[in-house]
Amino acid sequence: MGSFMAMEEEENNAAVAAAKIQAGIKKEGGDVGDSGACIDRQPDTVVHQAGPNLAAGRGSRSGPGAHSATGIRVLKRNMKRNGSRSCVTRKTRFGSRERDWLKGDTQRGCVCLYGGTVDPQPPASGPQTSCTPQTDLQLVLCSTKTTVEELCAQRDGQGLYVQLHGDLIRRLDPSEHPLQMVYDYLTSMGYADPVRVQHEAANSDLSCLIRFYSERPANPDQQERTLLKGVFSVRKGKTQLHKWAERQVIFCGTCLIVASVKDSLAGKMHILPLVGGKVEEVKRRQHCLMFSSAGSQAQTYFVIFDTLADYQRWHRQASKVVSQTVNLVDLSCYSLETVPEYLFYCQDITHLNLRHNFMSLQGPGGLQNLPRFSQLKSLNISHNRLGVFPECVCEILTLTELNLSCNNLHTIPMQIGNLQSLQTLSLDGNHLSSLPEELGGLLQLNSLGLSFNNFCHIPAVLERLSAVDKLAMAGNRA
Template sequence: MKRNGSRGCVTRKTRFGSRERDWLKGDTQRGCVCLYGGTVDPQPPTSGPQASSTPQADLQLVLCSTSTTVEELCAQRDGQGLYVQLHGDLLRRLDPSERPLQMVYDYLMAMGYKDPVRVQREAANSDLSCMIRFYSERPVNADQQERTLLKGVFSVRKGKTQLHKWAERQVILCGTCLIVASVKDSLTGKMHILPLVGGKVEEVKRRQHCLMFSSAGSQAQTYYVNFDTLADYQRWHRQASKVVSQTVSLVDLSCYSLEAVPEYLFYSQDITHLNLRHNFMSLKGPGGLLNLHTTFQQEGSCPHVCEHWLF
């Protein structure tokens, strides 16, 4: 998995100003938490110790104390939750009762810092965000999105005969299948599901940025999808080639900080192996693990579809 913790570190321009230094004086339990991914008011409020004071649109410098909880920070900012990332690795949603600044202090003390004043000073160091970083909303990872779900509206033609017409359709690549909606940009109508494991994905040379998707077996179906850009074409070709080359119907969604299984995965009726290790899914709820097997069965999958689970 790619690690990107060193990218986008807080620059010197976003270091503490006089207001932040005044906040720190006289109490080592006071500090600042940098929140990435939020929206900042260009004119920060003048009252309240937890107001933001940095002008960057993707970074908030939030004043707080070691007793400030996630719930309090979210209430002050009208936020839905906070996420933490260690060393550029997995992202985890924080519990409402967790205290972000205390987490930073604990992190530093585990590294060997003992003096409270030194801990407070190091916690204010902008470079620390490369090792422990907080997000005000779940960041979108392009690599993760490509691996778990590809989706778009493209020109599609069914079958190999030229008699079939091209039409705009919503196309989804998720799990082990290609999903083509019968109505443009809508999944309310009939959906055509093409199993790809053991099938083929080939370049259509007579048409620019076009791929042919075919399922395996005697009842094989074929869809042609014409992509708008070379980047889209390459992205879909790369991901589909991985699926068709598999010998078993394996879906590997490990190590991607998922909180729920992508809903389109349930249309893959041939899955026998599903790897969900190292994610943050709950046991209960719509996307919980307890409801996973039931949902697969309700979507028409075979009873043994979830024979092998790797948590």
């Protein structure tokens, strides 16, 4: 059970653990293997691409086996994926010199890196390989001291991304160490033997739990909700102070999202809730619509569409939303740090989903302002790495459903007893070991989630919750 709790902890703290590892790689001389691989006596980086041979010449000092400016050496050649899952022992994955290099130090290992597709090309020399297109997987031989910055410099990449448990994807800091993150992850799961950790880190099946990308993959949740998207000429506000500019515009769920074309996948976006707002034709400009949110602090965006068909399609979809009486706002998986301020003026909101973001407590759009939603019944702020229970939530007396799962919480405040209307409370995946006595006063509570916490026994306060008919406590120490 402890291993499952550690997995949840790692989801919130993998970056912190990896950042503590010293940066840099010691550089020493190496041998050139029979296959052209440069085998260093000190950890370096070797990249095996899941595609055909791309080497510029085996053993050539000007080819991929040569030194780079960072001291990292790279070998690109065919890598077969069938058979054994372990890269350390599978002969068809690496040559004998590479396997010997891995076995020479347990701080050396293999990182599975997913990214763009690999275009088949004929090899420059050496044995002929298959030109069948392969999946976009690279096996990167490196050390626990290899940083993201060094990997990107060698690959001419812009950055690396990590995904835990198939959920949230975040960009790695240049100083973080991908292989060390994998090792820390396995250690937290209960693997203690360094050799075993090295072998498991090379297991491709581990990528379902922790996976690295060379480019940010599309968010499947957002794709499913996206109705329309395109790059159009946009102007913010009703005055002439703002200039027209090319922007990425997405109509998703009940919101209009406007972002710069360059940063459209990095979370830098303006979100305009359209429920209760307006969408109007701008007659003085061809194929132009004005989108406005509701409330005294309403925001307005003008969008010029390229064709009449685009104009009619966006007008039709937006008109359906602004006329809705639905009071649900879904802003999950948008990398938000604050709630859009103008959203607080929508007093009819009853359901708010902020799952999988980076919400802060303080600031104009921080969680401390949530009590301004006077009609809120359902609130989901799971997977936000809060670290502390947001006590301001206990002031929303209309709540019937509250989800605070996977937020690295250690205690629950006594103010939880104020939520007398609460029926469902989800606190799974935290670090709780006790519950306040005030929780026993929630007489309407019928569903309580406490899975994957640090409880050593069933809290006595649960005996007072007579209405609870669903209690989840799997993955605890009890």
